[in-house]
Amino acid sequence: MSNNLNILVADDDLVSREIATRMLKKMGIRADVAANGLEAIHAMAKQTYDLVLMDIQMPIMDGIEASKIITKHWPLGPKIIVITDCVPNLYRELCLNAGACEFITKPVRMKELAMAILRYSSPNTEQAPESVFAGRAE
Numbered sequence: 001m002s003n004n005l006n007i008l009v010a011d012d013d014l015v016s017r018e019i020a021t022r023m024l025k026k027m028g029i030r031a032d033v034a035a036n037g038l039e040a041i042h043a044m045a046k047q048t049y050d051l052v053l054m055d056i057q058m059p060i061m062d063g064i065e066a067s068k069i070i071t072k073h074w075p076l077g078p079k080i081i082v083i084t085d086c087v088p089n090l091y092r093e094l095c096l097n098a099g100a101c102e103f104i105t106k107p108v109r110m111k112e113l114a115m116a117i118l119r120y121s122s123p124n125t126e127q128a129p130e131s132v133f134a135g136r137a138e
Contacts, residue, residue, distance in 0.1 A: 005121055006048060007031040010040035010063065011055040011083070016106065020053055020083065023110055027117070037066025044070065049078040050121055054100065056084040056091055064098045071099030079120035083108055 009020045009031045017033050024031045032047070034040040038061040040052060052070065056063040067080050082095045085106040092103045102116045 005029050005050045005117070006078075007051045007053065007117075008034060008040060008043055008049045008078070009053045010034040010037060010058070010066065011053075012036055012058040013055070016055065016083075020108065020113075023108065023113055026110070027114060029117075037061030037063055037069075040066050041069055044074065044078075051117060052078050052080045053083050054080050056082060056086050056095065064094055067095065067098035067100050081116050081120065083113075 007024060007029055009017055009024075010033075011017045011020065012035050017035075021031050021033065031053075032043055032049075034043050036058040037054075040054070041061075043049075044052075054063040054067060058066075063082060063084070067082075070078070070080060079102075080100040081102045081104060082091075082100045083104045083106060084091065084095075088103060088105055095103050101120055104112055104116060
């Protein structure tokens with residue numbers, strides 16, 4: 001797998017972030033991390049990402065709201081892969097409507113994550129406009 005991918009892991013749980021980054025490292029991919037949706041958006045304003053691995057339930061800004069903002073301000077990318085322990089029947093449609101392209105439940109299996117990354121790993125080229133943070137506290 002290409003180590004040229006820029007991936008952001010957004011998850012409030014330290015153990016889940018560590019598991020995801022270790023899996024990515026085994027695939028030869030280094031990832032940045034964010035502890036909530038707002039941190040993810042701040043990270044995206046500073047760097048271009050190909051993929052975001054997004055948890056749903058996070059403090060400050062949840063993954064659904066963050067996904068909506070990301071797809072609004074970066075319509076050409078990155079692709080968002082939801083990785084969550086939420087019940088798929090209740091959240092899958094919400095996540096897909098918010099802009100996610102895939103829904104993976106925890107515990108994440110290495111093969112499932114690798115296949116999702118391969119499916120959605122086309123580089124993006126768009127940067128965020130300055131208006132992303134209008135009206136949001138740091």
